[in-house]
Amino acid sequence: MLAYITRRLVYGLVTLLALSVIVFTLLQASGGGPLDRLKLNPRMQPFIQQLTEQWGLDQPVWKQYTTWLKNYVSVQEFAVHNAIPIIAIVGAAVATFLIVKFVRSQWTGTYLLGIWSVALYLALRNVTIRFNWGISFQGAGDVWDLVFSRTGATFRLGFTALAIALIIGIPLGIYQAIRQYSFFDQLGTIGAFLAFSTPIFIIGVGLQIVMALYLERWTGVKLFYVAGMNSPGYPDMSIVGKIADTAQHLTLPAISIALISLAGYARFQRASMLEVLHSDYLRTAKAKGLPRRKVVIKHALRNAMIPIVTLVSLDVAFMIGGAIITESIFGWPGVGRLYITAIGTVDYPVVMAIVMVIGIGIVVMNLVADILYGVMDPRVRYD
Amino acid sequence: MTEPGKDSSISAVDLAEAEGMAIEPITQWDLFSTRLRRHRLAMVAAVFLGFLIILVTVAPAMQSAGWIDDAAKSLVDGDGRILRNIPPRGSDGTVFYTEIVDGEKVAIQASSTALIFGSDDLGRSVFSRVIFGGRASLIVGVVVGLIVALLGTLIGSLAGFYPGGVDQSLMRFTDLVLGLPLLPVAIVVGRILPEIDFLPSWLKAGPLGIALLIGFLAWGGLARIVRAEFLSLREKEFVEAARAAGAGDRRIVFRHILPNAMSPIIVQTTLIIGAAIIIEAALSFLGFGVRPPTPTWGAMVAQGGRMAVRGFWWEMIFSGFALVSTVLAINFLGDGLRDALDPTQTIERK
Numbered sequence: 001m002l003a004y005i006t007r008r009l010v011y012g013l014v015t016l017l018a019l020s021v022i023v024f025t026l027l028q029a030s031g032g033g034p035l036d037r038l039k040l041n042p043r044m045q046p047f048i049q050q051l052t053e054q055w056g057l058d059q060p061v062w063k064q065y066t067t068w069l070k071n072y073v074s075v076q077e078f079a080v081h082n083a084i085p086i087i088a089i090v091g092a093a094v095a096t097f098l099i100v101k102f103v104r105s106q107w108t109g110t111y112l113l114g115i116w117s118v119a120l121y122l123a124l125r126n127v128t129i130r131f132n133w134g135i136s137f138q139g140a141g142d143v144w145d146l147v148f149s150r151t152g153a154t155f156r157l158g159f160t161a162l163a164i165a166l167i168i169g170i171p172l173g174i175y176q177a178i179r180q181y182s183f184f185d186q187l188g189t190i191g192a193f194l195a196f197s198t199p200i201f202i203i204g205v206g207l208q209i210v211m212a213l214y215l216e217r218w219t220g221v222k223l224f225y226v227a228g229m230n231s232p233g234y235p236d237m238s239i240v241g242k243i244a245d246t247a248q249h250l251t252l253p254a255i256s257i258a259l260i261s262l263a264g265y266a267r268f269q270r271a272s273m274l275e276v277l278h279s280d281y282l283r284t285a286k287a288k289g290l291p292r293r294k295v296v297i298k299h300a301l302r303n304a305m306i307p308i309v310t311l312v313s314l315d316v317a318f319m320i321g322g323a324i325i326t327e328s329i330f331g332w333p334g335v336g337r338l339y340i341t342a343i344g345t346v347d348y349p350v351v352m353a354i355v356m357v358i359g360i361g362i363v364v365m366n367l368v369a370d371i372l373y374g375v376m377d378p379r380v381r382y383d
Numbered sequence: 384m385t386e387p388g389k390d391s392s393i394s395a396v397d398l399a400e401a402e403g404m405a406i407e408p409i410t411q412w413d414l415f416s417t418r419l420r421r422h423r424l425a426m427v428a429a430v431f432l433g434f435l436i437i438l439v440t441v442a443p444a445m446q447s448a449g450w451i452d453d454a455a456k457s458l459v460d461g462d463g464r465i466l467r468n469i470p471p472r473g474s475d476g477t478v479f480y481t482e483i484v485d486g487e488k489v490a491i492q493a494s495s496t497a498l499i500f501g502s503d504d505l506g507r508s509v510f511s512r513v514i515f516g517g518r519a520s521l522i523v524g525v526v527v528g529l530i531v532a533l534l535g536t537l538i539g540s541l542a543g544f545y546p547g548g549v550d551q552s553l554m555r556f557t558d559l560v561l562g563l564p565l566l567p568v569a570i571v572v573g574r575i576l577p578e579i580d581f582l583p584s585w586l587k588a589g590p591l592g593i594a595l596l597i598g599f600l601a602w603g604g605l606a607r608i609v610r611a612e613f614l615s616l617r618e619k620e621f622v623e624a625a626r627a628a629g630a631g632d633r634r635i636v637f638r639h640i641l642p643n644a645m646s647p648i649i650v651q652t653t654l655i656i657g658a659a660i661i662i663e664a665a666l667s668f669l670g671f672g673v674r675p676p677t678p679t680w681g682a683m684v685a686q687g688g689r690m691a692v693r694g695f696w697w698e699m700i701f702s703g704f705a706l707v708s709t710v711l712a713i714n715f716l717g718d719g720l721r722d723a724l725d726p727t728q729t730i731e732r733k
Contacts (some may be wrong), residue, residue, distance in 0.1 A: 010643065011555065011558060014555075015558070015562035015563070018559055018563075019562070019563055019568075022563070022568070023568065023571055025574065026571050026572060026575050027571065029575055029578075029579050035693075050616070053689075067713065071663075082412070091441050152651065163433050193711065193714055193718075194707075194714070196710065196714060197707055197710040197711035197714050198710075199664050199665055199668075199681075199706065199707075199710075200665070201664075201665055201668045201684065201685075202684055202703045202707065205684060205688040205691075205699065209688065209691045209692065209696075209699075213691075282460075292712075324566060324567065325665055325668070325669065339567065339570075340570070341671060343570055343671070344574070344575045345569060351571065354567070355564070355567050355568070358564045358567050359562070359564055362562060363562065366562070
């Protein structure tokens with residue numbers, strides 16, 4: 001198992017290196033440099049030479065790349081504020097050892113994932129760590145600070161979308177499987193096809209125009225906002241007002257990201273449930289005379305839920321892509337919109353930082369998906 | 384009981400010939416087409432796609448013949464004089480709005496019986512632009528389909544047929560390509576493409592460059608599927624029999640294994656074509672895909688969305704509808720192909 005994880009991590013590192021080389025070379029291949037805009041301004045002339053040297057733009061490309069890589073992985077600032085991080089990590093390690101050694105349950109993987117999420121969260125909350133990701137070429141400051149000032153917004157959007165997709169999609173798929181070929185099942189199938197075939201930006205722009213803009217025009221009720229994360233007067237609102245304001249801003253972009261994933265989960269859950277429902281051990285359970293409810297929930301559902309875990313983990317990568325488009329439609333101040341802005345102005349350090357964050361996310365989520373799958377399904381073995 | 388075979392004196396074919404009838408064998412193609420024809424939605428989708436392909440192919444001819452409006456020209460001239468198709472205001476409920484864009488007078492014309500899809504913000508016929516926008520989408524679909532089918536099949540079959548070093552290195556490469564985040568990388572390339580000096584101009588701003596880009600990023604999934612098929616088919620008895628009969632690698636791959644692996648290749652390629660059209664549209668929507676003035680559905684939805692904010696809904700509705708229905712048709716066709724190509728499905732007689 002440990003050998004498997006190590007090997008996967010090495011492959012992941014190679015992928016990330018390749019990704020960084022590709023994107024870095026591409027950015028270099030663009031005509032003109034990041035200083036082109038400044039060159040038009042006569043007052044900037046004295047600084048051009050200085051900035052060129054400071055950013056290393058006069059160096060050969062491979063030199064610039066190695067400098068970037070060295071900086072990207074080097075820690076600029078590291079401080080542990082109290083003992084909590086150490087306690088959390090040591091505690092999680094001990095718990096992992098105990099669980100692996102003594103607990104024999106299907107849920108081992110879930111326990112481990114939960115424990116490590118909490119531990120890492122606690123550790124990171126009490127640690128200041130900054131990597132040297134460079135300075136934005138467009139004067140937006142330190143790239144690490146810039147990117148991490150935007151992650152909160154993206155996580156808020158992503159988790160809401162994931163929650164919507166899971167809460168609606170999975171029960172929908174289960175219901176469709178239990179009532180296979182009913183009218184509702186057929187309707188769900190057509191709906192899924194429609195969702196798969198509709199680009200996320202059409203859903204986004206459509207919701208924005210109909211639900212936010214025209215709805216207000218026709219009824220005079222402002223139910224949803226067109227853009228942004230909070231109203232300008234947000235800090236002065238009451239608690240209820242704050243929640244309502246957040247929901248009014250969050251709903252539409254979250255739905256537009258969730259819809260395609262929702263259809264995917266429903267389809268997947270339906271297929272997985274149907275497979276289990278037609279299996280021999282379920283026929284045995286029915287033949288023993290167990291009540292239908294018990295057969296479906298205890299025997300079928302438990303096993304039918306396993307594959308969906310993998311899908312959800314892999315889907316996080318897809319959601320990042322969806323967030324890029326949705327955030328730029330709804331003016332959501334997250335990482336995705338920062339990415340589009342940075343690409344538009346060829347702000348190399350910001351583009352590189354975000355591409356690598358997305359790449360790391362995909363590698364880690366792929367690994368988590370595979371490990372969880374193996375832990376939950378005892379038939380899977382790693383070698 | 385008589386054993387059918389060479390030594391049995393009378394066969395069904397002999398009997399039929401004696402009666403003056405011929406027995407026609409049911410070929411794989413017959414089975415496939417019968418099954419496909421039974422899938423109503425797939426047939427509707429196929430007809431729709433065929434119609435669309437013909438329409439976008441003859442579009443330039445239709446434009447020069449004057450059957451449809453010029454997709455690149457405004458329907459009003461600089462002085463606001465109407466060149467075509469706009470009836471007097473209000474005569475049949477048509478409304479048009481005049482705006483000044485870059486010092487020139489431009490009329491936005493609403494959807495009406497005279498100009499069914501209306502005009503865009505520069506006064507150009509949305510109907511013509513929807514047809515011409517289909518060219519970009521279909522070029523992307525066809526080119527990406529070709530690249531993915533060729534590359535995915537080639538790499539997948541090499542990896543599946545030659546185990547060991549070839550398999551390992553090819554699959555590591557496939558994993559690497561699959562590990563690249565498609566949309567972020569595509570956005571970077573789409574942004575940079577027009578600025579790379581040494582590239583020919585047809586590659587820089589047109590749909591072909593975007594299609595090549597998506598094609599070279601999207602073949603990984605198919606390669607994995609083909610490899611899995613080859614791994615299982617390689618061990619089958621009929622391959623062993625062919626090898627025992629003295630068939631070489633080339634013959635075994637092309638005559639025995641590949642035909643049996645065709646159905647997942649066809650189905651997967653169809654689905655990737657649908658996804659590729661969506662990605663191209665998304666890139667164009669963001670402004671990093673096919674550059675104006677070439678019309679594309681993605682860019683039209685973006686522009687149409689900005690118009691819809693002001694109440695001019697038609698460009699977005701019609702271009703979005705064209706995009707969704709095309710992708711929907713491709714996905715339905717893929718679904719029908721999947722059912723029709725499944726050899727385990729029995730075909731019942733009526």
